[in-house]
Amino acid sequence: MAIHKILRRSLSAEKRSTEVPKGHLAVYVGESEKKRFVIPLSYLNDPLFQALLCQTEEEFGFHHPMGGLTIPCSEELFTDLTYHLSRA
Numbered sequence: 001m002a003i004h005k006i007l008r009r010s011l012s013a014e015k016r017s018t019e020v021p022k023g024h025l026a027v028y029v030g031e032s033e034k035k036r037f038v039i040p041l042s043y044l045n046d047p048l049f050q051a052l053l054c055q056t057e058e059e060f061g062f063h064h065p066m067g068g069l070t071i072p073c074s075e076e077l078f079t080d081l082t083y084h085l086s087r088a
Contacts, residue, residue: 026068029078034070037078043085052081 028034059072
């Protein structure tokens, strides 16, 4: 599955940067300036987050210049989504 390829590459690149707590994933979010967020891996199971990952694959493929998973959406949209997921 394509999502697994994205995550595998992102996780291996992430080991070279700042440590991320076990059970979490660092992502970079933003349309121009990227901001780093650390999210629980459980978010990856949510259909809304999976749709966002598919959009990420379409825009970036498997190359993520920030070293972690780069998500091409506004910071506001991402924080709204993660707020929704944290309350689910």
